[in-house]
Structures are given as structure tokens and as C-alpha cells.
Amino acid sequence: MFLLTFLVVNMADTKRKLENDVFAAAGIAQKNNCALTRLDYQQEAGLMSSVPLGENLIPIQRGLTTSSTAIFIPFITQELFQTGAALYYGLNALSNNMILCDRKQLKNPNGLILGTPGSGKSFAAKREMTNAFLITDDDIIICDPEAEYFSLVQRLDGQVIRLSPTGKGIDGKPQYVNPMDINLNYSEDDSPLALKSDFILSLCELVIGGKEGLQPVDKTVIDRAVRNVYRPFLADPDPEKMPILGDLYDELLKQPEPEAARIAAALELYVSGSLNVFNHRTNVELNNRLVCFDIKQLGKQLKKLGMLIVQDQVWNRVTVNRAERKSTRYFMDEFHLLLKEEQTAAYSVEIWKRFRKWGGIPTAITQNVKDLLASREVENIFGATR
Template sequence: AAAVKSIKAKVSDIDKMKVEEQKKAARSGYDMDILPPDLVTYSNDAKTLLEDLQSRNERMFLLTFLVVNMAPTRRELDNDLFTVSGIVQKYNCTLKRLDFQQEDGFLSSLPLGHNGIEIKRGMTTSSTAIFVPFMTQELRMDGEAVYYGLNALSHNVIMANRKKLKNPNGLFLGVPGSGKSFAAKRELVNVFLATKDRIIVVDPMGEYSPLIRRLGGQVIEIAPDSPHHINPMDIDLSFDEENPMALKADFILSLMELIVGGKDGLQPVERTVIDRCVRQMYREHLQDPETSKMPTLQTLYDLLCSQPEGEAVRLATALEIYVSGSLNVFNHETNVDLNRRLVCLDLKKLGAGLRTIAMLIMQDLVNSQVSMNFLRGIATWCYFDEFHVLLRDRLTASYCVAIWKMLRKKGCVPSALTQNVKDFLASPEIENIFENSDFLVLLSQAQGDRQILAKQLGISPHQLSYVTHTNSGEGLLFFGNTTIPFVDRFPQNTELYAIMTTRPEDKKQEMNRA
């Protein structure tokens, strides 16, 4: 209000001066509209300023602008002052020396909140904002926040809590060697140290096993010669808000559809036969879950063989190789501890014939573990490395979409790691994974992926420079509506780095030291 009142008074003074000039023109006999240029400029500027304050949400600030110049000698100082004066004169400005006020000027320039110079100029919000040096977007949260590197512009620490996002789903994208696995492991370690949440890793390449073991977690090697076994028929009856029987039946139908194969999937009669066998299979266990044995694939196979329909024979024949044949990895009772805080599912030694089915079983395991943790009030962080493998098959891709859409409500924080954003644009359904991820770590990107990301995320050419031929551990972090370029220089002379790195040269050096 005081600023508006002051500007109105200035406008009145200028209008009064214009009237005096017009009277003078009338007495002299020349056109009254001819006014001094400076007076016209002052009038227009004052009216524009008044309009800004009244209708454009601008505020008036009194600003003292001080420039401190230092040099080792008087001669160099005079040269610097001459150079600076020449620069500001190009923009119609003038620098004036604070004669006999140098000490007050220097003290006023320090960040002490004290201004001893009574030379002030009124400026609007927009004009004042130009002089604010803090133009960098920052991300620093309290509580169970996790370290994500340093801001590439300000070098301030980036601390964020994904659980505070409306949608905590995340993606780590980058070309091979860009550091996406390392970035995910770094987040995993920080989550382990900063929270009490549970962590599950689906690891197709066996890269996470050393880290999980070092942190005291459970590594489950899924392979034909592995002593570790997971029973896909396991069922947990503690889900109060869901029907565990219906969920397990839906999973077994998906599993059998993957086993039987074919373009059209399971036929209606085959679905009916499978559903009937599933209900029979769990009937005894549901009646006495404490003492009865958990069903296995062998149980399902035996029930299929006993059905009268011809379709049951076809289903049993397709299942046989996974029961008594060379792919009987999952025809065993579970003998590993799935209640550890850290669980890693190592699929490195799994052959191509079992990999897709294993992925489906792992996803069902993740779903059940997330549900159990949710009932206990515990969040679950899930990491899916080499995510493109899951997206190749229609069934496993649909399970991934379900995880990204539904498990958020159960406190799940899923993360997918893959090389190309094109993997998420294969179909409208898979694209939902990309669209439902509010957390993105973009490391160095290929040319085609940069163009897609620029279009999908509205990334400017300047921001794209942070993911163009950058070093490992450098890129862009998307956290909700916040976009920050980051760098992460992890100390290489540490035990943690030796466990986390997958670079061949680092592994070779470690072996030589050993």
C-alpha cells in the first residue's frame, strides 16, 4: 500500500510537470503535445510500474546494489575499475565510488544483514529476483531421506524420501557402463541404513549377491544344481483383506498358460480343469494348515492325471518336464528363509527354458511378501534388474504393470533397471509403467532414447546435456516435479565400492590385490 501510494504521488508530480510544460508551450506559441523526451519516458515508466503493483502481483523493494572490487595493488585496482565501468556503461548504467564510505560499503556487502549505505532504489519483484544468486533447484528432505549424490550445479547434497511421493515407483535408465546398477545398489545400502524397511532384489545377472551377503541378507540361487528351493505353490492364509485362494488360483492359471504356451493361451475347458485341481489341492491344507504338507507341482500334476477330461492329459504332459524332467527346479518345498530383511533372488545360472517361468514365480513371491509386510506396517523396496527381460513376455509384463499400479497401496517401492526407454513403449499397457513412475534416475542415454525422453518428459536441450556422453554416476534425477542434475563420486578405495562395482577393470584390480 505504501509503495502504491508513493508511485501515485510520483505520477501526480509528473503530470503536474507535464501541465507546466504544456502551459509554457502555449505561451511560446508551439504545439502543446511536444514534451521533453525524458518527461514522457518518466511518465510511461511510472504508469507501467503502478499497473504492475496494482494488477500483476508485483511488490516494491528498496535495493542497495554494492560491487566490491579487490586487487593486490592500487594500479591493478584502477585498471579493474576502469574495465568494470566500461562493461556497465554498455547497458546505460553508471558505477559510483563510495568516497569516504568504503568501510561501510564493505561491511554492508558481507552476509551480516546490515546495510550502512543509505543509497536505495525501488525495484519490483521481477527486477529484484535477477540479483538473487540462488537460482538452483535443490532437494533436501528430513526423516528417512536417502542420499542420491550431489547437485551438479550447487554441489549441495541431494537427500530425498521416495515414500513421500504420491507415486514412489522408480526407474533407473542408462546405457551399459553408465552406472545404473551402482546407483541402485547405493540407494539400496542407504535404505538399509536409514530405514527399517524390507528389501527384495530380483537379480538375473547375479550382481547383487556379494552385497546382500555382506549386509547379512538371504541370497537364494535359483538353478538346477542349487540347494535353495522355492515352492511356487506356497500359500499364506494370513491376508485378512484378500482372498488368498483366489489370488493363488489366478497365479497358477498364469503359470500353466506360460507352460502350455500357444498363441491363444489356455482354452476355457483347460482353465476349468486347472481351477478344479487347485481347489482340490488346497482343500486339505486349508482344513489343517498347521500339520498338512504344502502342495507342490507334483501334487498338481497328480491331480491333473486323475481328471477324466482329455484336456487334463495335455496339461499334465506339458507340466511333466517341470515335475520329473530336467526342469524340475520348482518341484520342491521351500527350504530358505524368506523372512530376512534383505532377500536376493539370484537367477544367473538359470537357463533360458526356465527364466520366464522363474520371473513369474518371483513376481508372485514379491506380491505375497509385500502383502505380508504391509500387514505388519513395514514398507518393501523391490529392485528388478535387467527389466527388459520381464517385458518380453506378455504374462510377465502384465504382472509388472500390476506391481506398478497396485502394490503402491501396500507400501511397495518398486524400482526397475534397464538400458533403453524404448522397452517401456512396446505397448500402451507397458507404457503405464513409465507413466506411473514419479522417480527417475537418468544416466547417460543413447541418441534415440534422448529424443524419446525429451518428448515424454519435456526435457530441455540444456538438461539433455547432462545425459549425453556423460561419465558414470552423472545424470538427471526426477523426483516428482523436481528435476536436478546430479553427480556421484563414490570413494573407490573402500570395501563397499569393491562389493558394489561391476566394472571389469575394478574387478581385475581387486583380484590382483587379493
């Protein structure tokens, strides 16, 4: 509880106008069930109590709760109005002032765009993409599961990479992205294989499926095969020696454990079967400042796999841009799909945490908040987002 003395100061050029103003103020207060009393013979004490001297000379007090008292404190609105390369994010609901923010100046630049269908998530993302493209020099990469950003990217002279089961891009020519791509800066450790192996484990988990995911023996076999597959390339980093998914498949077949044969059998569909779109070396240039991966045509079987592979391609781009001191903005729609499998969720969270240190600015977009909250890793996502 608080004891409050509420004073209203009325000033006017003439006595008549002052009396009229006091009468009008009392009438407005009366409409709101509040009685204002004129301080007869206490004018000086009232004025001295109103100025910011911290002294109350009026012995009239009213007991109020904390929430009721807070109404009388006018300077409580928090503003976000940064200068420099700040982007427009809307209006402050309380003060109506613009919200201008440079996410690179925040403690953590990671972001989430959440909302129900039709609430304007895609519009908010497009507005931020456009502002970032025009105001900053950052690279912008989009994972587009519903082909929503095609028109915007084309108008900004960006590059659209359409991934489909047939492997044909927008112009009808083959467009492939190799999930086994790696560069020597893939990790800050001496060997980039540790993080890449984590990605391959996540990929295999999506391929194998099941409620239990990968077992410890499965992970050991895959990790061994990954190290063997990348050994020639790391010894001589020639792009022609970059391994593909088929090389991992062949290496798994060489392993003596029965688990290796089971994993290879699961990969066969994506190596030599009808879904072999990711068993090719990358043949598209990813040097454009604005790149959109259109994965709508991948369908249900390949969509989550495509999102994971795009995320890995973004990480490759982030590691390259870091050496050039350039930021990389990554927008991913339907983010909740990456949090359903345990290993995939853990890898996504690890990348999410690493982005800030490496100059990445990820933005996850989803309407399935329920699915997002169902993941055990969501607390880490929220903890790494400001």
C-alpha cells in the first residue's frame, strides 16, 4: 500500500479564466467518479508540494495499491530507438514512437517471429529483409518452405535456388546443393570435422526416423565413416575431391557392424533411389548478397531434410563471411520442424548459439507455437534470443 497526495496545478492569465479552468477540470474528474477539491487558503503550500522538491506540505492522503499508484507515474514507457544502421520494427504500443533497432548492437541478435496464421509474420519478415538489404551491407539468406519470398528476392535482384526432387531449378536447369560441403573454417577448432559430424548425425537421424532416433552404436559408426570420407579432402582441399552422400553410403557398407548396413539401407533411397536430389556436388553459385532457397517442391519426405541442409549451407556462408568481417542474416520459416527430432534439435540449437559469435543474425519464423514449446530444446532457443 502507498499513501498518495494527488495535486493538479491550474494556471491562467486572468482570474476569470482560472476559475473557468478549475470548473472544467472538476467537471472532467466528476465524470470519472473523482472529486477535485480546491485548496482554499493553501495555494502556496499546494504549489510548493507540486514542484520537484520532494516535500509534501498538504496533509491530505489516500491509500492506494501498487498497481493503482503506478498509473500516476508517467515516465515508465521503455523505448527502443537506436541510431546508425537501425531498422524499423513498428510503433511502441504505449508511446506511439518508432521502434528502431540495430540487432547487432543488442546483447544477442537472434530473433523469433511468432504469430497465428494471417497475423503478418511473413510481412514482418519481408519488411526486415528489405530494410536490411537497403540499409546494411549484410548478406541475407532465406529458407522458404512455401515459396512466399520469390517475388521479393527477384525484385531485389537476388538469387532463387529451387530445390526439388527432380533437381530442376526455376530455369529448368539442374540445381544441386551438396549436404557434405565443408570448408576449412567450418569450426573454430583445429579440425572442422567435429561440428560437421554433428550435422551428418542429424541428417542420418532424419533419414532413419523412428521414435528412439540414433543409438550410441549408430553414432559411433557414422562418425567413423565421416572421418574416413573426409580424410582425402582435408589432406588436399580440392573442390573436385569434395565427398557426396554416395561416398558416405559406400563407406558405411565397408564397416563391419550390422548397424552400418542398416544405416546404409536407410540412405539408399537418398543416394540411388527416387529422392537422390542431394547426392550431387553443389553446382550453384552462392555469392549473391541475397539468396533464397525455395524448398516448397521437396514435399513432406524431403522438406525437413532440405531445411537442415540449407541451415548447413548457411553455416558455411557464415564461416566465410566471418573472415571478411561481414554479417549474415538468415531467415527460416516453419522453424518448428527442425525441433521434432532430438539430434536435429540439438544441432539446430548448437548452431543457433554459435551464430552470434560468428557474425550471424538468425530469425526463426513459425505459427506452430505449440510444436515449438513441445521441444525440450526450446528453452535453449529462448535463452539465446533477445
